[in-house]
Amino acid sequence: MAESLSYLTSVSSQLLSVDKISDDRYDCQIRDLIAYIKRSDKSLDTEFLLNNLNPSQHTLPYLFMLNLRVGSLQKKTRNTSPDEIKPGNDLWVKAVCFLRTFDPIQVRYAGNEWRRLIELIGQAAEAAAKPFLAVQVIRDAILRLDSLCGILSSVHVIFLRLCLLSRSYSYALPVLERQIFHFSTGQVQAYRKYIDHPLCSKNTPKDFFLSDASELSVKLTYRDHVQYFLYGGMIYMALKEWDKSLHWLSIVITSPVNDSVSKIMIEAYKKRMLAGLLGHGKLAPVPKTISSHVLKVFQSLTKPYMSLSEAFERNDFPRLRAEVDIGRSIWRIDNNEGLVSQLYNAYNSFLVLKLGRTFSALTTADVAQQAFTSLESSSKVENFVASLVMAGYLGATMLHLKSPGNATMLHFSGLPETYITRERGVRAWLAKEGQALKMITNGVDQCSNELKLGNENLQLVSKNQRWPDSSGKSGGNVIGEADGIGLEIDEDIMGDNN
Amino acid sequence: MDYMQQDAFDTVSAQNAGQVAGTGSADLENMTMNVTGPLIRVDDPPKFELESYIANYTGRTRFNRLYLIGTCSTHLSVEALKAAVAEAKSGRDVTRYERAVRALADVAPNDAEANPDTTWMDHMKKSVKAETDRLEHELRGYKNNLIKESIRMGNEDLGQHYSQIGDLSSASKAFQRMRDYCTTPTHIASMLFKVINVSIERGDWLNVQSNVIRLRNLQSKQEEQAKNQPKMSAALGLSQLHSGSYLDAANSFLGTDASLGDSYNEVLTSNDVAVYGGLCALASMDRNELQRRVLDNNSFRNFLELEPQIRRAISFFCNSKFRPCLEILEAYQADYLLDVHLQRHVQTLFTRIRTKSIQQYLLPFSCVTLESMTKMFSPGSESPTDTSSPFVQELIGLIQDGTLDARIDLEKKVLVSNQVHLRKEVQDSVLDSLENYAREAHIRILRTNIIQAGLEVRADERKQRDERGKGSAFDAMR
Numbered sequence: 001m002a003e004s005l006s007y008l009t010s011v012s013s014q015l016l017s018v019d020k021i022s023d024d025r026y027d028c029q030i031r032d033l034i035a036y037i038k039r040s041d042k043s044l045d046t047e048f049l050l051n052n053l054n055p056s057q058h059t060l061p062y063l064f065m066l067n068l069r070v071g072s073l074q075k076k077t078r079n080t081s082p083d084e085i086k087p088g089n090d091l092w093v094k095a096v097c098f099l100r101t102f103d104p105i106q107v108r109y110a111g112n113e114w115r116r117l118i119e120l121i122g123q124a125a126e127a128a129a130k131p132f133l134a135v136q137v138i139r140d141a142i143l144r145l146d147s148l149c150g151i152l153s154s155v156h157v158i159f160l161r162l163c164l165l166s167r168s169y170s171y172a173l174p175v176l177e178r179q180i181f182h183f184s185t186g187q188v189q190a191y192r193k194y195i196d197h198p199l200c201s202k203n204t205p206k207d208f209f210l211s212d213a214s215e216l217s218v219k220l221t222y223r224d225h226v227q228y229f230l231y232g233g234m235i236y237m238a239l240k241e242w243d244k245s246l247h248w249l250s251i252v253i254t255s256p257v258n259d260s261v262s263k264i265m266i267e268a269y270k271k272r273m274l275a276g277l278l279g280h281g282k283l284a285p286v287p288k289t290i291s292s293h294v295l296k297v298f299q300s301l302t303k304p305y306m307s308l309s310e311a312f313e314r315n316d317f318p319r320l321r322a323e324v325d326i327g328r329s330i331w332r333i334d335n336n337e338g339l340v341s342q343l344y345n346a347y348n349s350f351l352v353l354k355l356g357r358t359f360s361a362l363t364t365a366d367v368a369q370q371a372f373t374s375l376e377s378s379s380k381v382e383n384f385v386a387s388l389v390m391a392g393y394l395g396a397t398m399l400h401l402k403s404p405g406n407a408t409m410l411h412f413s414g415l416p417e418t419y420i421t422r423e424r425g426v427r428a429w430l431a432k433e434g435q436a437l438k439m440i441t442n443g444v445d446q447c448s449n450e451l452k453l454g455n456e457n458l459q460l461v462s463k464n465q466r467w468p469d470s471s472g473k474s475g476g477n478v479i480g481e482a483d484g485i486g487l488e489i490d491e492d493i494m495g496d497n498n
Numbered sequence: 499m500d501y502m503q504q505d506a507f508d509t510v511s512a513q514n515a516g517q518v519a520g521t522g523s524a525d526l527e528n529m530t531m532n533v534t535g536p537l538i539r540v541d542d543p544p545k546f547e548l549e550s551y552i553a554n555y556t557g558r559t560r561f562n563r564l565y566l567i568g569t570c571s572t573h574l575s576v577e578a579l580k581a582a583v584a585e586a587k588s589g590r591d592v593t594r595y596e597r598a599v600r601a602l603a604d605v606a607p608n609d610a611e612a613n614p615d616t617t618w619m620d621h622m623k624k625s626v627k628a629e630t631d632r633l634e635h636e637l638r639g640y641k642n643n644l645i646k647e648s649i650r651m652g653n654e655d656l657g658q659h660y661s662q663i664g665d666l667s668s669a670s671k672a673f674q675r676m677r678d679y680c681t682t683p684t685h686i687a688s689m690l691f692k693v694i695n696v697s698i699e700r701g702d703w704l705n706v707q708s709n710v711i712r713l714r715n716l717q718s719k720q721e722e723q724a725k726n727q728p729k730m731s732a733a734l735g736l737s738q739l740h741s742g743s744y745l746d747a748a749n750s751f752l753g754t755d756a757s758l759g760d761s762y763n764e765v766l767t768s769n770d771v772a773v774y775g776g777l778c779a780l781a782s783m784d785r786n787e788l789q790r791r792v793l794d795n796n797s798f799r800n801f802l803e804l805e806p807q808i809r810r811a812i813s814f815f816c817n818s819k820f821r822p823c824l825e826i827l828e829a830y831q832a833d834y835l836l837d838v839h840l841q842r843h844v845q846t847l848f849t850r851i852r853t854k855s856i857q858q859y860l861l862p863f864s865c866v867t868l869e870s871m872t873k874m875f876s877p878g879s880e881s882p883t884d885t886s887s888p889f890v891q892e893l894i895g896l897i898q899d900g901t902l903d904a905r906i907d908l909e910k911k912v913l914v915s916n917q918v919h920l921r922k923e924v925q926d927s928v929l930d931s932l933e934n935y936a937r938e939a940h941i942r943i944l945r946t947n948i949i950q951a952g953l954e955v956r957a958d959e960r961k962q963r964d965e966r967g968k969g970s971a972f973d974a975m976r
Contacts, residue, residue: 181943183951222955225948247937254941258954265955289941358897360905360914409909426925433932440939447943450950 030060030109037064050094056101060110063102066095067113070120085124087133095121099141107145114145115155115218122158132166135159139175150443151182152225154218160231169238176232179436181443183220226252226264233271237339242279246272253298254289261297267334269298273305274339277312281350304330308340312347315354320347349388356394356412364398364408382408538841542832543573552581557764558661558699559838561585561594567836568601574836575605583611591664592622626663633659650679654692661696670696670705683718687726690716694733698765706737728758732771736839739774744847745782751775752791756800766839772801774840776808780815781850785858789816820855821874827851853901856893860904866913868893868906 037060050069055062069091073082084091095117107114118138125134138159156175163172229251236245252268276284286295299306304327311319324331324340331337355367364378364385388394399409448454548567552560561582568579579602586595596614603612637652657672673692680686690713697705710730718726735750754771766774779792792798792812802809807826814823827848834844856875860866868890876889893913896902904915948954 179940181940182947183953220951220953222948222953225953226955247940250937251941251944254945256945256949256954258956260955262955287938287941289938289945354898358894358905360907361910362906362908366908411909412905422922426929429929430932433929433936436936437932440936440943443943444939447946451946 030106033060034064034109037061055094055098056103059098059103059106062098063107063110063113063117066091066098067116070117080123085120086128087125087130092121092124096137099137099144102141102144104145118155119158122162125162126165130166131162132168135162135166135168135171138162139171142175150178150180152180152220152228154220154224156180157224157228157231160228160235163235164231167238169235172232172235173239176235179439179443180228181446183225222255222262223264226255226262226268229255230264230268230271233268233275237271237275240278242275245275246279246284249275250284250287253294254287257291257294261294265294266298266301270302270305270334270336271339273302273309274336274343277309278339278342278346281346281353282313283309308343312343315351317347320344348384349393352385352388353394356396360413361409361411363401364410367410378408385410538570538835540571540832540835541573544571544832544836545830546833548574548577548581554760554767554769555763558589558591559764559766561589561591561598562699563838565594565598565601566838566841568598568605570841571832571836576602576609579605580609580611587615587618590622590626590662592619592626593664595619629659630663646679646681650676650681650685653679654689657692657696661699666696666700670700670702683716684722686716687713687718687722691726691729695764698733698736701740703737703740706733707741710734710737724755724757728755729762731755732758732762732766735771735774735778736766739778739839739843742843742846744778744843744850748775748778748782751778752795752798754798754801756797768801769804770837770839772798772805772808773834773837776802776805776812777834777840777847777851780812781847781854784854785816785818788812815851815855815858818858820859821877824852824855824875853896856896857902860902860913860915863913864915868911868913871913 049061049065053062053065070082070085073084073091074080077083083089085095086092099117099121102114118141121134121137122131125131138155142155142159159175160172163169229248233245233248233252236242236248249268249272253265253272255262255265257265273283276282304323308320308323308327311323320343324343327340328337331340352367355362359366364381367381367385368378382398385394385396385398389396389398395413397411397413399411401407401409445454449457552564555563564578564582564585568575568577568582571578579598582598583595583602586598596619599612599614602609606612633652633656637649637656640648640652653672653676657669657676660666660669660672670693673689673696676689676692677686680689690709694706694709694713697703697709710733713726713730731750731754735747735754738744738747738750751771751774754775756768758768758771760767775798776792779788783791792802793809793816802812807830811823811826814820814826831844831848834840852875856871859871859874871893872887872889876892890906893902893906897904897906903918904913906912907914
């Protein structure tokens with residue numbers, strides 16, 4: 001046993017000095033190591049090795065040993081998540097420790113095992129009804145493997161689902177805030193195969209090592225990416241970040257459709273309508289990229305939501321209440337009851353905001369008179385407005401008047417923002433947007449390169465397409481305009497033949 | 499047109515759409531009856547004398563105007579309807595005689611003229627039938643002889659006859675058939691004018707516009723053009739007025755040459771041009787334009803002299819004396835409501851003028867007391883600064899639809915205009931467009947990459963994977 005330990009440690013410690021050895025050597029050695037482990041896996045004492053290996057240095061052996069151990073336990077107990085892997089037990093601790101400290105480059109060679117470990121952790125935590133325990137671990141592992149997270153993998157979907165189950169919404173933000181641009185797929189771009197980078201190299205494009213070949217992700221289906229973005233939208237909704245949630249849900253509803261619309265997309269459309277109402281007081285405009293027949297399907301399947309939002313937008317409170325009551329069973333079936341019940345509050349706050357655009361000062365009694373809602377008395381209005389001001393939605397101040405009736409005067413002006421703080425805020429915001437824009441531009445460039453629409457490619461194409469000109473022009477002019485066009489087409493055909 | 503009120507525009511265009519759809523058989527009288535006829539009752543006495551007013555017009559418009567006044571005005575109804583009956587009886591249109599008599603019977607059932615003269619009607623019907631047959635027979639004869647000029651004149655006579663008996667769609671068709679047989683530009687011009695007149699009476703404003711444009715493109719002599727110009731622009735203005743494009747209408751009326759005089763009395767008089775043009779201009783132009791293009795306009799001054807109150811209203815508006823301006827308009831409202839062309843637009847025009855006055859009035863102030871505004875725009879109303887007073891409600895409406903950039907302060911009872919931070923606005927819009935761009939680009943990139951990865955939503959795949967639950971995570975949102 002000791003000798004296998006010493007062999008494993010010696011190889012791994014060689015690997016650690018990455019700077020000194022070339023990528024190719026590294027590649028070679030690591031493949032040897034994997035072959036060795038796979039060859040001798042039956043004879044290895046997993047427990048002994050697990051106790052003696054350091055997961056950050058000997059990532060690969062450790063990972064394989066963990067999986068072997070779990071596999072043998074699973075066989076013994078005939079249970080997919082045996083007790084030892086449950087939170088708090090020995091193997092759980094080891095797995096968590098591994099996922100916090102593993103070496104991201106070595107893992108590239110054992111994507112399948114890494115993914116299985118994460119799935120296992122997720123299942124175990126869920127089986128023990130403590131999904132929260134897995135959330136942070138998986139998040140750290142994802143970020144550790146690929147700090148930019150530009151590529152969607154099946155692990156992402158598992159992670160967001162766990163976040164929703166454990167209601168640990170804000171823990172998902174570090175992953176959510178890194179925008180997804182790519183999808184891990186089976187087929188790597190053909191030209192990529194000719195660029196020979198070993199898996200460990202820094203230059204290896206991410207979508208290569210995250211492709212199915214390395215098995216870091218199971219093969220994705222349309223369901224996975226649609227679900228991922230829906231989950232993301234739901235997390236932002238729970239955090240009341242309506243703008244972001246709208247964006248994520250827009251991604252879901254604009255997903256390209258081959259022949260039929262997915263039910264997940266319809267769920268997203270419904271939630272998006274509610275998010276628009278809650279966040280902006282009106283329906284969010286539908287993105288232009290959505291095709292008209294898909295939109296028709298959406299609209300025909302979301303009629304109750306449509307009439308609900310109409311009532312909301314028209315400031316018709318009695319109708320809004322009636323619509324909410326009528327559709328109660330629908331909201332329940334769609335699991336949107338919570339969102340719908342938030343509408344009342346949102347309605348009132350948008351009403352007050354609207355009053356703020358019309359009046360610069362009025363008494364709370366006037367507000368109650370204008371509102372016709374649950375805010376029927378001026379003291380209720382006062383409480384409600386106070387909560388809005390404190391939450392920062394509304395810039396207003398209230399004054400208790402001494403003169404008749406002890407009315408409260410509401411001033412919609414708030415404290416003026418000083419010039420400097422605003423400028424600073426704007427600058428910071430601009431810098432942030434600039435960063436985001438850079439990311440997007442990279443994405444666009446990469447995308448157009450892959451579509452062969454990159455600048456170089458276009459130049460090449462235009463160079464190849466320069467026709468021999470001025471040969472038939474004079475004849476065309478004589479014949480007349482209409483014939484001239486026909487002649488030019490002829491020229492093109494000739495050019496193709498050449 | 500940026501201060502155009504949304505709802506006002508909607509109603510106008512809706513009516514307009516109705517017009518276009520119903521051009522087949524609807525004529526102007528039916529139109530006004532259907533759309534607004536029964537709705538508008540004018541109780542105030544108008545300022546004009548009925549007899550001298552109607553003496554300005556000739557042709558079929560006399561009856562239309564009399565009938566409208568008779569049905570709408572409570573003051574003049576009997577007088578006007580009697581005149582309408584007499585007018586109808588002097589013509590050959592039996593249906594409108596019947597209509598006038600029926601309307602008179604509603605107002606004054608005991609009047610002698612309220613009983614239809616059946617002998618006259620029978621006689622007239624017979625003679626009309628005979629005349630129609632004769633003209634059609636003659637036309638057929640001309641067609642057999644293939645003499646262009648005779649065919650043209652035959653069609654003209656037939657059209658004239660149809661329009662006299664009130665069969666306007668046939669009249670329009672007959673006039674349009676003349677087209678192929680016209681040989682000189684003068685003929686074409688006279689034919690087009692006939693078509694335009696019939697279209698005006700039918701309320702087919704699209705047709706009016708297209709024919710005026712045809713007329714304008716006609717190659718004819720300089721003096722001919724000069725002679726036709728006033729009538730053309732008057733007709734064009736009328737059609738634009740009815741389609742709700744008041745600025746265009748104002749421009750057309752302002753461009754009408756003073757030589758119009760009383761040459762177009764079968765449709766409108768110079769007084770009408772002054773009123774229509776003045777009101778449209780007042781509703782659609784700003785103060786500078788009004789001064790420059792209306793008051794300083796030499797040719798339009800001739801018209802304005804005929805209707806001095808319009809001139810006064812415009813100059814009051816230009817001098818920012820809004821109260822007298824609105825007072826003049828209110829005083830003449832009854833007159834305008836009894837005008838066959840203006841009736842449906844008076845309300846919209848007045849609302850716009852009022853809205854514009856309020857806007858102009860607020861321009862120099864950063865803060866105005868509601869009291870002084872009420873004095874200016876709705877004098878005599880009680881508790882002017884209460885939230886429920888109509889004037890404050892009107893202000894609220896204007897603020898909420900974005901016409902006024904101001905806010906009401908109910909504590910100090912003032913209207914405060916909003917401060918504009920240009921720099922802040924620019925910054926906000928920049929950030930906004932940045933964000934929008936980033937979002938849209940992201941969605942588009944994802945879309946391409948999804949398609950490239952072959953991950954489009956498909957039907958077949960769903961069946962296989964339906965088992966994999968997706969519900970559990972939704973529960974978390976509850």
